[in-house]
Amino acid sequence: MLKKKSYFFSRAVGGLANSLFSMVFIWWLQTSTKSSFVVGIAEAIFSTTAALSIFYGPIIDHYSFKRTSYYSILVQTVFLFATTIAVYQLSKSYILALICAGVVSVCDEFFNPADRAILKETTADDQELNNLISKVSSIDQFVNIAGTVFSGLLLTWLISANVMLICSLLSLISLVFLFYALKKVKNRVPAQEAKPKYYKQIFSGYQFIKNNYFLNHYFWSSILYSFVTPAMTILLPRIAQRSGKASFYSMFYICFMLGFIIGAAIAGKLAVQIKTIGFTWIISATPLILMIFFSNNWLIFMGLIFLFGLMTSIHNILAESMIQITSNDEVLGRVLTTIRTSTSIGGPISSIAAGILLDNSGETVLILACGFIILVSGFNIFRAIGKTA
Numbered sequence: 001m002l003k004k005k006s007y008f009f010s011r012a013v014g015g016l017a018n019s020l021f022s023m024v025f026i027w028w029l030q031t032s033t034k035s036s037f038v039v040g041i042a043e044a045i046f047s048t049t050a051a052l053s054i055f056y057g058p059i060i061d062h063y064s065f066k067r068t069s070y071y072s073i074l075v076q077t078v079f080l081f082a083t084t085i086a087v088y089q090l091s092k093s094y095i096l097a098l099i100c101a102g103v104v105s106v107c108d109e110f111f112n113p114a115d116r117a118i119l120k121e122t123t124a125d126d127q128e129l130n131n132l133i134s135k136v137s138s139i140d141q142f143v144n145i146a147g148t149v150f151s152g153l154l155l156t157w158l159i160s161a162n163v164m165l166i167c168s169l170l171s172l173i174s175l176v177f178l179f180y181a182l183k184k185v186k187n188r189v190p191a192q193e194a195k196p197k198y199y200k201q202i203f204s205g206y207q208f209i210k211n212n213y214f215l216n217h218y219f220w221s222s223i224l225y226s227f228v229t230p231a232m233t234i235l236l237p238r239i240a241q242r243s244g245k246a247s248f249y250s251m252f253y254i255c256f257m258l259g260f261i262i263g264a265a266i267a268g269k270l271a272v273q274i275k276t277i278g279f280t281w282i283i284s285a286t287p288l289i290l291m292i293f294f295s296n297n298w299l300i301f302m303g304l305i306f307l308f309g310l311m312t313s314i315h316n317i318l319a320e321s322m323i324q325i326t327s328n329d330e331v332l333g334r335v336l337t338t339i340r341t342s343t344s345i346g347g348p349i350s351s352i353a354a355g356i357l358l359d360n361s362g363e364t365v366l367i368l369a370c371g372f373i374i375l376v377s378g379f380n381i382f383r384a385i386g387k388t389a
Contacts, residue, residue, distance in 0.1 A: 002122040006181035011115075012139050012196070014174030015072065018108060019147025019169040020154070021080065022046075025101055027151075028087060028160035033094060042098060049105040050344035053113075056106075057205045057334030060114055064183050068114035073175045076107035080168040087161040113336035120324045120332065122185060126272060130321040134268030137317050141261045145254055205334030212326055214274055215335070217384040218319060219342050221281075221377035226346030228370045230352070235366055236305075239295055255302045256309035263313025270314070272321045274385050280318070282378035284311035288373040292364050 029042055060068050083100040086093055119136070124131040143167040154163045211216040236252045270276060294300040327335045357366045 001184045002118070003181045003184070006177045008139060010137070010174045010177035010181055012176065013137060013170050014141035015140050016147055016150075017080070017170035017174060018188065019144050020163060020170070021101075021104070023147060023151040024154075024160055024163045024167070025053075025083070025097075027092070028164075029097075031160070031283055042101065042319060043101045045098060045339075047344065049102060051341055052108050053337040053340035053344070054203075055337075057112055057113070057331075057337035060110060060117075060333030060337065065114040065117040066185055069111055069118060069178065069182065070175075072107045072111035072114065073171065073178055074119055076104050076111070077168065077171040077175055079103045079107070080171050082360055084164040084168050086160060089162055090229075099159035109337075109340065113333050115341065116181070116320070116324065116336060117329075117332045118185065120329070123130045126321065126325050129324060130270075130272050130318070131268045131325075133321055134264045134317050136150050137267075137313065138261050138264040141264065141313075143255045145257050173232055205336075205338035208327065208331045208335055209338060214322060214326055214340075214384045217380050218323070219339065221380045222339060222342040223345060224373050224377040226343050227350040228355075230346070230350040231366060231370050235363060235370075237320050238277075239301075239363065250303060255305040259306040259309025259311075260275050260313040263310035264317055266310070267314045270318060272318050272325060272382065274322065277315050277318045277322065278316040278378055278382035278385065280311050281300070281381055282375060284308055284315065285371045285374040285378070287311070288367060288374065292367050295363060 026042060079100045083097055083104065086097040086100055116133070119132050120129055123132055151163070154166070206219075209219050237250075287307040291301060291304050294304060321340060323335065324332065357369070
């Protein structure tokens with residue numbers, strides 16, 4: 001049985017460690033190298049580890065989800081300490097630090113699908129699963145806000161290496177509480193029948209998705225949507241810079257996360273239905289398109305970001321619940337990692353394209369492009385209504 005209080009605490013502490021680390025590590029690279037190229041390499045590494053998630057699925061499904069969660073956090077903690085040592089003692093060894101940070105990122109990609117699969121194993125029904133996922137998503141967003149705030153405060157008083165040491169210690173604490181939280185959760189024993197070779201298992205998650213009407217539509221909608229989030233990441237600092245106030249950028253980010261948290265609370269009370277996922281997906285394009293008309297009114301603009309985060313949260317959480325409900329346990333790890341690849345694959349291209357559009361066509365064209373993508377992908381979800389897997 002899952003000890004929920006210990007699990008939530010472990011999730012919060014571990015999430016805070018990751019949030020702090022991602023921000024502080026990039027800051028350390030920027031201030032140490034004075035090179036955006038090196039920072040770009042780091043961002044590319046993190047994006048690539050997410051986009052390659054499809055290759056992790058067979059490994060996750062081969063072992064119990066409980067053990068995968070343990071070992072992922074254990075290895076991540078070890079390499080967080082290794083990164084800290086590299087920053088302390090080898091301040092010019094950027095390659096070593098990048099390698100260690102890459103391993104930390106890979107561990108996170110192993111942990112998240114295994115962690116989500118454990119939630120399915122330890123819940124009695126679909127509504128309880130949806131409730132639990134909404135609570136975990138709320139915790140994730142709370143700690144993201146905390147990480148954004150604390151990283152600035154800590155870097156004011158401490159050097160980057162000291163903050164990374166704090167991240168490492170937080171990860172260790174998270175591991176201890178995770179061990180306690182999952183202590184009475186039974187290890188899932190994978191089926192012992194003969195399995196196809198690894199390279200064939202890589203795409204077995206997609207084969208399952210392809211044969212499930214909802215998952216197939218969600219997969220292709222996610223690929224389209226993967227171009228939106230990186231574009232927004234480029235757009236918001238551009239608008240904040242135009243205002244002449246750097247503080248607006250953090251405010252934009254916080255407004256989105258607050259909307260996401262409230263959306264998670266709402267999603268936890270809703271029935272998991274495809275029509276609700278499709279409706280909120282399409283409606284989320286409305287506040288985005290309205291940003292075109294209110295980009296100079298900061299109060300309304302931040303309200304629109306809040307609404308965008310709220311709607312995005314609802315369809316994300318309901319979709320995640322639907323994915324777990326409609327997936328077989330034997331391939332759940334591969335399904336989740338394949339979906340993770342679909343939600344990340346557009347990142348590198350979108351970042352470059354968004355930069356080109358902003359430099360040559362302005363903010364309006366980029367916002368309209370993102371709104372169009374959301375509408376198309378949302379209507380694609382609606383096509384799955386009334387169909388059976």
